[in-house]
Amino acid sequence: MKIEILNGKRLACPADNAKDMSTQWIDFERIEIQNGMIKSINQSNPAFKADISIDGTGCYILPGLIDLNVSLREPGYTAKGSIYSETKAAAAGGVTTLCCTPETKPINDSKAVSKLIEELAQEAANCEVLPLGALTQGLEGEQLSEYASLKNAHCIALSNGYHPIKNLAISKRCFEYAKTHNLSVFINAIEASLHQGVMHEDEISTTIGLQGIPDLAETVAVSQLIKLAEATGVHLHLSQLSTADAVAQVKVAKERGLRITADVAIQNLLYTDEKVANFSSVFHCMPPLRSEADRLALLEGVKTRVISAITSAHQPHEAAAKQMPFAETEAGMSSIEFLLPMAMKLEREHDLLLTDFISAMTQGAAEVLNIALPQIAVGQKANLCIFDPSTSYVLERENIQSTGKNTPLVGQTLTGCVKTTIFEGRVSYSS
């Protein structure tokens, strides 16, 4: 398939001698795509007859986003979503590469499950899916999974999700064995014994009488994990940090030269625990939405690149999962489709530049995964997102691609619309 994109602005990249994903937008007249690759930029080849011509006027062309933490829900939880539906939603969000969590049924602790996910993802062909293998068998926190088999089945890293590891000795062995196989560990830092509540512990939890999760549940775990990573030499990636203190600890660890990275869920950059004051279950998230001070520290962490990446932490749910008293509802938000409109809101209201957001979801995420930096340059893989930053529209429930409609954005006016997503030289989404 041959695609041409005409007249837009593209993000400068190292191939343009920009020192990294820059804040610079460069005007272009045409980009030609053929055989899955970017064939030429600003060269008119009379022989090139495009099958699809995309008008990029007024649009930004960016590398396809990389999302480090997505629940695809398949196998096992197809009432909430399927690999097809959620990768389709990812494409609608401008994502071309994603890591899927091992919390499926059966759990992805084996080659067979990894292969199944890979096959279904290839069949869907909406984006590249890189599975996270289970750090422990059955995510039970007791026995090592077969890391060599998981790696062989293309698992990009290991994770235990929110399931606790039984004790520090087991964590240490997991890290040692992961290091043996040169696999990164993606850890949601929680000290299980302190992690008993359903929202951030603070004035609002005190007022409305919901059991709170103290900052300590995360911060104590982060300090232990950093020590373990240092001792074992493993690449520790801290998934979805939520507290200011954790950001400060990561900063110190990085300054000491440790191979430690971190990401943050976009909802923790946008919202605080105030959203829960009316028991609104759509804001029941994990990690919990925390205080304004935490939110500002997380934003600062992204700006200063202490936090390498932003993730959707996409968690689609069926309606019934959210229609109960707050504590009985399931945590998580359906967010992957709205990454860019949410980023526009961050830029408007919270001073995070769109280019910083894009950098965190391309270069930053690629560095965490240790994969090639996505660039808009001749000879590069054609994974692109064509984004119209100025269109505004009201989000209707029935226009959501994901099976999970659990987003607070329904009925809201969003600014910014993914026009087309190109994955490996083909259109994976078109609005």
Added chain:
Amino acid sequence: MQSSVQLTASGKLKHFLTVSGLSKELLTEILDTADSLIEVGERNIKKVPLLRGKTVVNLFFEASTRTRSTFELAAKRLSADVLNININTSATSKGESLSDMLKNLEAMASDMFVVRHAQSGASHFIAESVTPGVAIVNAGDGWHAHPTQAMLDMLTIRQNKGQFEGLKVAIIGDILHSRVARSQIRALNTLGVDEVRVIAPNTLLPKHVESLGVSVFNDINAGLKDIDVIIMLRLQRERMQGALLPSEGEYYQLFGLTRDRLKLAKPDAIVMHPGPINRGVEIESEVADGEQSVILDQVTNGIAVRMAVMSMAMSGQTEEQNILNEKRANESEAIS
């Protein structure tokens, strides 16, 4: 912040979920209405027709004797038909969701649900999901709120002290897990008392408890000084597990209300307790039964307060439905 769902457009009560967000005027109206209904209980024929023809469903997901029976009596004295449903939580976990159960009960043309549930926010959830026109009264949800208990306590305080201005009130015990304390603190501050103190060990205090508008005391002897109203909270036995307290004995020694300690408060201080009482755990028997105790008045007042909020919420719903019907009639007239 949490008030909008329980008020009509004109600011009248249509559900009663929490004291939070309600004005001093509205709380006073509840107390005045309750005052006027107290005499119904003293009549030979203890009935008024305020809820005649209405069906009230007592939906109790947690065991309760006192609260459920006072709600039942209150509804009957208002001439409503009453259906009592006791559901232990294990029964709901067998399959039927709360939403489905509510739909079924609504299909029986219920006009009001009185709900007690172990989860904070359960009555909010129900109020947001029921058909318009059905009133929800919160009879206690998790650690969040127990607004009728708080209002009957306010009525008892007003009967004994005449007013709220200038009063110093101490709440003693397990604040962390107490919906009663949360509602009382809110009501006392809204009604304008001089000071609310909480007296407890740190393990039984929620984080930033002072943000609720209280001063914090770990020492009961210091905390009782100059106090007009003492509210004791029930100590649940399970608090000994999970390292919240070492033993009932040490708790009683440090926080139990004894005759000697009572002398530290003002001589005319009243002693309250939402019940059921653990004699010898949080309160000495002689104090519970003593002259300064108003614990049984609280129970009597409970019926009047519940009659008041049930009739007020029902009339708020009726008013809202009438406005809605009128609007619809006007619209269809405009069309034809």
